[in-house]
Amino acid sequence: MKGSPIKKIGVLICHCGKNIAGTLDIPELIRGAAALPDVAFAGDYKYMCSQPGQELLKEKIKEFGLNSVVVAACTPNLHEPTFRKAAAEAGLNPYCVEMANIREQCAWVHQNNGHSATEKALQIIAMMVKKVAQNSPLFEASIPIVKRALIIGGGIAGMQAALDIADAGYEAILVEREPSIGGHMAQLSETFPTLDCAQCILTPKMVSIGSHPRIRLLAYSEVRGLEGYVGNFKVKIERKSSGVDWDKCTGCGICMEKCPTKVPGEFDRGLGKRKAIYTPFPQAVPNKPVIDKANCLYYKKGVCRICEKNCEARAINFQQEPQIIEEDVGAIVVATGYDLYSTENLGEYGAGEIPDVIDSLAFERLLSASGPTSGEVRRPSDGKIPKSVVFIHCAGSRDPEKHKPYCSRICCMYSTKQALLYKHAVHGGQPYLFYIDIRSGGKNYEEFVERAQSEGVIYTRGKVGRVYQEGDKVIVQGVDTLLGKPMKIEADMVVLAMAMQPQLTTPELRRILKITTDIHGFWTEAHPKMNPLGTTTRGIYLAGCGQAPRDIPDTVSQASGAAGKVIGLFSQNELPLDPMTVYVEEDLCAGCGLCVAACSYEARSLDPQKRIVLVNAALCQGCGACMIACPNGATIHKNFSRKQILNMVDVLT
Amino acid sequence: MLKEKGGLSYNTKMEIETMDIKSEFAERISEISGANLFKCYQCGKCSAGCPMAESMDILPNQIVRLAQLGQWDEIQNSNTPWICAACLACSVRCPRGIQIAEAIEAVRQICLRNRNSERRLGLSDEQIKELPPIAIISAYRKIAE
Amino acid sequence: MTKLLYYPGCTLKADAQHFEESAMCALKELGFELQELERWNCCGTVFSLATDNTMFHLAPLRNLLRTREEGGDKLFTLCSMCYNTLKRANKLFNEDPEKNDKVRKAMYEEAIAYDGKTQTLHLLSLLRDEVGFDTLKNKIGKGLNGIKLAPYYGCMLLRPDGLGVDNMEHPRVFEDLIRAMGAEAADFPFRAECCGSYQTAQQPEIVAERTRLIIGSARKCGADAVAVSCPLCAFNLDQRQAIAARLHSDFELMPVLYITECLCLALGIEFKEPWKAFHYAPVDAVIRKMEKKA
Amino acid sequence: MAKEFEPKIVGFLCNWCTYTGADLAGTSRIQYPPHVRIIRVMCSGAVDPAYILKALLDGADGIFIGGCHPGDCHYLTGNYKARRKMVLMKSVLETLGLEPERLWFRWISASEGQKFADSMTEISEEVKKLGPNPIKEYWNV
Numbered sequence A: 001m002k003g004s005p006i007k008k009i010g011v012l013i014c015h016c017g018k019n020i021a022g023t024l025d026i027p028e029l030i031r032g033a034a035a036l037p038d039v040a041f042a043g044d045y046k047y048m049c050s051q052p053g054q055e056l057l058k059e060k061i062k063e064f065g066l067n068s069v070v071v072a073a074c075t076p077n078l079h080e081p082t083f084r085k086a087a088a089e090a091g092l093n094p095y096c097v098e099m100a101n102i103r104e105q106c107a108w109v110h111q112n113n114g115h116s117a118t119e120k121a122l123q124i125i126a127m128m129v130k131k132v133a134q135n136s137p138l139f140e141a142s143i144p145i146v147k148r149a150l151i152i153g154g155g156i157a158g159m160q161a162a163l164d165i166a167d168a169g170y171e172a173i174l175v176e177r178e179p180s181i182g183g184h185m186a187q188l189s190e191t192f193p194t195l196d197c198a199q200c201i202l203t204p205k206m207v208s209i210g211s212h213p214r215i216r217l218l219a220y221s222e223v224r225g226l227e228g229y230v231g232n233f234k235v236k237i238e239r240k241s242s243g244v245d246w247d248k249c250t251g252c253g254i255c256m257e258k259c260p261t262k263v264p265g266e267f268d269r270g271l272g273k274r275k276a277i278y279t280p281f282p283q284a285v286p287n288k289p290v291i292d293k294a295n296c297l298y299y300k301k302g303v304c305r306i307c308e309k310n311c312e313a314r315a316i317n318f319q320q321e322p323q324i325i326e327e328d329v330g331a332i333v334v335a336t337g338y339d340l341y342s343t344e345n346l347g348e349y350g351a352g353e354i355p356d357v358i359d360s361l362a363f364e365r366l367l368s369a370s371g372p373t374s375g376e377v378r379r380p381s382d383g384k385i386p387k388s389v390v391f392i393h394c395a396g397s398r399d400p401e402k403h404k405p406y407c408s409r410i411c412c413m414y415s416t417k418q419a420l421l422y423k424h425a426v427h428g429g430q431p432y433l434f435y436i437d438i439r440s441g442g443k444n445y446e447e448f449v450e451r452a453q454s455e456g457v458i459y460t461r462g463k464v465g466r467v468y469q470e471g472d473k474v475i476v477q478g479v480d481t482l483l484g485k486p487m488k489i490e491a492d493m494v495v496l497a498m499a500m501q502p503q504l505t506t507p508e509l510r511r512i513l514k515i516t517t518d519i520h521g522f523w524t525e526a527h528p529k530m531n532p533l534g535t536t537t538r539g540i541y542l543a544g545c546g547q548a549p550r551d552i553p554d555t556v557s558q559a560s561g562a563a564g565k566v567i568g569l570f571s572q573n574e575l576p577l578d579p580m581t582v583y584v585e586e587d588l589c590a591g592c593g594l595c596v597a598a599c600s601y602e603a604r605s606l607d608p609q610k611r612i613v614l615v616n617a618a619l620c621q622g623c624g625a626c627m628i629a630c631p632n633g634a635t636i637h638k639n640f641s642r643k644q645i646l647n648m649v650d651v652l653t
Numbered sequence B: 001m002l003k004e005k006g007g008l009s010y011n012t013k014m015e016i017e018t019m020d021i022k023s024e025f026a027e028r029i030s031e032i033s034g035a036n037l038f039k040c041y042q043c044g045k046c047s048a049g050c051p052m053a054e055s056m057d058i059l060p061n062q063i064v065r066l067a068q069l070g071q072w073d074e075i076q077n078s079n080t081p082w083i084c085a086a087c088l089a090c091s092v093r094c095p096r097g098i099q100i101a102e103a104i105e106a107v108r109q110i111c112l113r114n115r116n117s118e119r120r121l122g123l124s125d126e127q128i129k130e131l132p133p134i135a136i137i138s139a140y141r142k143i144a145e
Numbered sequence C: 001m002t003k004l005l006y007y008p009g010c011t012l013k014a015d016a017q018h019f020e021e022s023a024m025c026a027l028k029e030l031g032f033e034l035q036e037l038e039r040w041n042c043c044g045t046v047f048s049l050a051t052d053n054t055m056f057h058l059a060p061l062r063n064l065l066r067t068r069e070e071g072g073d074k075l076f077t078l079c080s081m082c083y084n085t086l087k088r089a090n091k092l093f094n095e096d097p098e099k100n101d102k103v104r105k106a107m108y109e110e111a112i113a114y115d116g117k118t119q120t121l122h123l124l125s126l127l128r129d130e131v132g133f134d135t136l137k138n139k140i141g142k143g144l145n146g147i148k149l150a151p152y153y154g155c156m157l158l159r160p161d162g163l164g165v166d167n168m169e170h171p172r173v174f175e176d177l178i179r180a181m182g183a184e185a186a187d188f189p190f191r192a193e194c195c196g197s198y199q200t201a202q203q204p205e206i207v208a209e210r211t212r213l214i215i216g217s218a219r220k221c222g223a224d225a226v227a228v229s230c231p232l233c234a235f236n237l238d239q240r241q242a243i244a245a246r247l248h249s250d251f252e253l254m255p256v257l258y259i260t261e262c263l264c265l266a267l268g269i270e271f272k273e274p275w276k277a278f279h280y281a282p283v284d285a286v287i288r289k290m291e292k293k294a
Numbered sequence D: 001m002a003k004e005f006e007p008k009i010v011g012f013l014c015n016w017c018t019y020t021g022a023d024l025a026g027t028s029r030i031q032y033p034p035h036v037r038i039i040r041v042m043c044s045g046a047v048d049p050a051y052i053l054k055a056l057l058d059g060a061d062g063i064f065i066g067g068c069h070p071g072d073c074h075y076l077t078g079n080y081k082a083r084r085k086m087v088l089m090k091s092v093l094e095t096l097g098l099e100p101e102r103l104w105f106r107w108i109s110a111s112e113g114q115k116f117a118d119s120m121t122e123i124s125e126e127v128k129k130l131g132p133n134p135i136k137e138y139w140n141v
């Protein structure tokens, strides 16, 4: 660089025992290296990475006043940190140390060709000497971290993540779109494979969320905007207008009792009724009602106001406006969960029009003690107790042609559970399951299926072709592929194990968070194996069924994992930044913006006043794409500059 | 019992050698029908919705399986291709997008072209008088040489 | 009067003359005149499903070409099977370059080359898209109020996906038409179940079993009659009742009417006496009931 | 005996996949010809066409660019950017009167040591067949 002091470069060549010295001619390399421009010292050692080797490095730095070093040894992937650390200990900026890879990419791969290999090694050393000559000392910056997490989605995934983070001593903001947290787990009856009651294990957690001193629960709210980067996000949250002032509301429930308007309730999948002012279910947290404006008589026609008259706390506020609040957070956990694929998509199974053909969540409500039938299995059409129930697996799953190509992973298990619970609930009732394969890969899952089979649940291997109504029966036209026989069952009721799909609102949230989804709309993890909890944006993590279908144990594990990532991040006081980023020569930048489009990390933005581009060091990942995109040479990748690379090319040609 | 139903007799007659699998026969069907039978995962939805299944000795999904394994004899001796009404219910519902009706047409075509089936409609004058032209012509098209 | 180039197909000139005649009467009332193609040939009835049977597609394509020769771009059909065959042949012609090439070469002797632009139109689509069920309803008024008809689509009106007149698994058009005529549409689960098609020639007993099932289902859902739009369906569901009745003493006959016969009645057009003779299951009673309503 | 033509090939390898794959070839001691000299870049998307041109004008006989497999780029889409540039570069080479076969682009992951070594052998042989970079000739005179 301009004005930089005279280069004094040291070259240290490692024998690596016989690994390098066995093939390459070390004295020749020392001779060659010593003759290179700017090289003040060239020497060798048997094992550079050993303690004495590192000491030698430090010694030579001091002895010759070296301001750059090339260690010719193994791959930088192995010992670059070792030598950089040693150099730092001797007072040299670690970024002025480079490695010449003469082991993996030379000695080892040309073992029978010592002469050419030595020639090549010398070129590699020369190339790195030329590069290091233009390295700049770099200094690791760091950014402060806001130690507060945002969790989006209040199902079991979001709840678990919030509790883990809060219990570790950090603040958590939990944003739930619905009036209550709990998610789908709150709708379940009992859970496989242990058959413990979902409400019983969920409710205490919901209560702890509601009362935790470090959790701020924002129910009936949605994220509307996000800016910033890891450690320093700014989030906009809309608190939707509920028509009820929750600060005043005592949760007495009188309003719901008195409201004259009844509509089918979403929580009971339309099988039960709720009022126009409602909480989704009695154990709701927060236990405060909202007004369903589409059905409330006052909002629709301007009459009624019965709730208002009866509310002693004067909490009803029909004029309530939605409110936008802004929060600073350091990390985000996305736990938006799933929806079931709609039965309307399955024309051959009645397209959602046969009353006694219902989806699996509706059946959970029929089995649930707190459900619309108080846990008695009664079919929707006429309230009769069904004597035979057919469960159809893979309804919409594993069907790349028309529906979802993936396996929804949990429906084999919950269908088994539902069949078993039904059999326990209805004396003499016969469950039939139509499956293609039974997928029971989980702890104690196969044992659970075995139990159902031995208790007389009839499993038929074959996919159902048609379901139709005939009189008060539902006819199921299937096949037993093991016998090779078509079969027809006159059932009282049919339960469709519908495919799991991501929330339909995911695309909207994706635009806000700027993280990616797969073609089905499930959130994409940073790496399927090595980083399944992270996303491509640092500081945003995933948990629960929004990422892929999974059951409660897996959801909870993943949520705790995501929380662990957040806690790990928050355990640092400052976030060190990799200094190997890019900078912009302001004088050269024309503000054309070509580099902005080239950056996959939104690390660059145009400064409209100065008409130049700005780099956000916290977001820059150091890929170098912008440097290539810049027509003016204004963007420079630190220690990977165009000039340095062209110099290396020079040495090689 | 399986034997009575028709040609299905895995454990007695059918010997599968590795060489047989993906036989030229399956490829021939694929060629004529455009259907990739190897995508079939034997869910049986084709058979479950087939209006003629009750009268078939081998179900459509079994035809697909036999074809995968190159068991031409079993298929050729089956009544299934000659009972199928080409209604397409199977093809339009197959989760893997396999055109089963088309594959069965291919089986018919191979039989008819080999002329080893001696397929004649052999309609009596009376029948010809009774049947509408649409029935006669389409029957000739599908099931006779 | 809008003129429609019309392709009858072989059966409408033989066993289904009443289908054609009733369609003409009803459509005239609605402002359409059917103008038969001057030259037409049998479409080959069923569409060949084999990829190497290109020659089978010549017959339908020639009819589509005739349409162009006569200056039309739409060809109207009544028979569902013709509709299916013509429409699929055209799709193949337009989407499969290899077939297109072969077919073009095979039709070298034709005066003009076919350009793939003839659209096949079925009666049900015409009534839905060009007449409109609301218009129809206004015109008909109370119509067949009190009558319950079971709409029978069969297979060729709906399959394969995307080529049919409506959603394949969950069609509505036939029901909507019935309702526009003032009648009630039976919720008829067998509406798209194949009748056995051409197997009627070789396997009449199997087809009679299908008939028994389908008719039985129509009866269970309280239909006065089954409405059809295909002469093969009509034959199987109606004439094959004879065998069903012979084999099952408890089988009860059920009238099977072309949708156009119903439409005539709804529009107050007289049900012609000769049409009755084409029916196997007696239609007198139901026609009287329908006439009274209309 | 005339000295056999030893081609000079410059390789640009992305740090995350191909460079690590080259290391693996070494750890596995898979032997290949020594003609390719490797420059480590952070991402194949950061290989400027100027680097390639300079290398060729300076007399390199071949260029090898290695990146992560589609969908595996450490920086999300750098390798797609690289691929687009390579297609362009090939036509640029043609206008320069160079065989486009001198420019190689391969997806090689960190675990594909063998594939890396095979690619080195292949490119060495192919470039040998093409002979010395003709630009070297008319540049020198």
Ligand SMILES: Cc1cc2nc3c(=O)[nH]c(=O)nc-3n(C[C@H](O)[C@H](O)[C@H](O)COP(=O)(O)OP(=O)(O)OC[C@H]3O[C@@H](n4cnc5c(N)ncnc54)[C@H](O)[C@@H]3O)c2cc1C
Residues within 6 Å of the ligand: A152, A153, A154, A155, A156, A157, A158, A175, A176, A177, A178, A181, A182, A183, A184, A185, A188, A190, A191, A192, A193, A221, A222, A223, A335, A336, A337, A338, A339, A340, A360, A361, A364, A410, A414, A417, A503, A505, A509, A543, A544, A545, A546, A550, A551, A552, A553, A555
């Ligand atoms: C019929 C059925 C039976 C089952 N039985 C069992 C069983 O027996 N055992 C078992 O282990 N598992 C069972 N499961 C699976 C279980 O339901 C899931 O594993 C679990 O509920 C997943 O939790 P989650 O938090 O990821 O998602 P959800 O429960 O779907 O929670 C997501 C939450 O996020 C909220 N949300 C979504 N989008 C937003 C947004 N943009 N902003 C704010 N909030 C948002 C939603 O309102 C919801 O509250 C069953 C599933 C079904 C369908």
Ligand SMILES: Cc1cc2nc3c(=O)[nH]c(=O)nc-3n(C[C@H](O)[C@H](O)[C@H](O)COP(=O)(O)OP(=O)(O)OC[C@H]3O[C@@H](n4cnc5c(N)ncnc54)[C@H](O)[C@@H]3O)c2cc1C
Residues within 6 Å of the ligand: A529
């Ligand atoms: C044939 C096969 C193929 C597979 N293929 C895939 C695949 O393609 N994709 C995939 O995702 N998964 C695959 N897996 C699964 C994968 O191997 C496991 O998920 C993963 O390795 C589990 O890692 P682990 O750390 O839990 O256990 P392990 O890999 O078993 O590691 C446990 C470690 O603990 C050590 N240890 C044990 N006891 C003690 C002790 N008392 N004290 C100290 N150390 C101890 C062991 O020595 C061992 O190093 C495959 C598994 C098999 C068998």
Ligand code: SF4
Residues within 6 Å of the ligand: A244, A248, A249, A250, A251, A252, A253, A254, A255, A256, A288, A289, A310, A311, A312, A313, A314, A315, A316
């Ligand atoms: S009556 Fe008032 S205080 Fe009681 S629940 Fe309703 S809004 Fe809340």
Ligand code: SF4
Residues within 6 Å of the ligand: A258, A259, A260, A261, A276, A277, A291, A295, A296, A297, A298, A299, A303, A304, A305, A306, A307, A308
């Ligand atoms: S105003 Fe609306 S919410 Fe209140 S009681 Fe009336 S209908 Fe119910």
Ligand code: SF4
Residues within 6 Å of the ligand: A393, A394, A395, A397, A398, A406, A407, A408, A409, A410, A411, A412, A413, A437, A438, A439, A497
């Ligand atoms: S879990 Fe079972 S029922 Fe669900 S999609 Fe997979 S195989 Fe089908």
Ligand code: SF4
Residues within 6 Å of the ligand: A441
């Ligand atoms: S044990 Fe392994 S092979 Fe067997 S069913 Fe389970 S996952 Fe499949």
Ligand code: SF4
Residues within 6 Å of the ligand: A581, A582, A598, A599, A600, A601, A602, A603, A604, A615, A619, A620, A621, A622, A623, A624, A625, A626, A627
């Ligand atoms: S180096 Fe990569 S991440 Fe950094 S600003 Fe440039 S393009 Fe963006």
Ligand code: SF4
Residues within 6 Å of the ligand: A584, A588, A589, A590, A591, A592, A593, A594, A595, A596, A612, A613, A629, A630, A631, A632, A633, A634, A635
């Ligand atoms: S491409 Fe270069 S000149 Fe253009 S805005 Fe980016 S840095 Fe500035």
Ligand code: SF4
Residues within 6 Å of the ligand: B039, B040, B041, B042, B043, B044, B045, B046, B047, B060, B061, B064, B093, B094, B095, B096, B097, B098, B100
């Ligand atoms: S429906 Fe398709 S996948 Fe299923 S058995 Fe039939 S051919 Fe195979």
Ligand code: SF4
Residues within 6 Å of the ligand: B046, B049, B050, B051, B052, B053, B060, B083, B084, B085, B086, B087, B088, B089, B090, B091, B100, B101, B104, C194
């Ligand atoms: S096309 Fe043939 S095999 Fe397929 S459903 Fe119809 S009758 Fe059955």
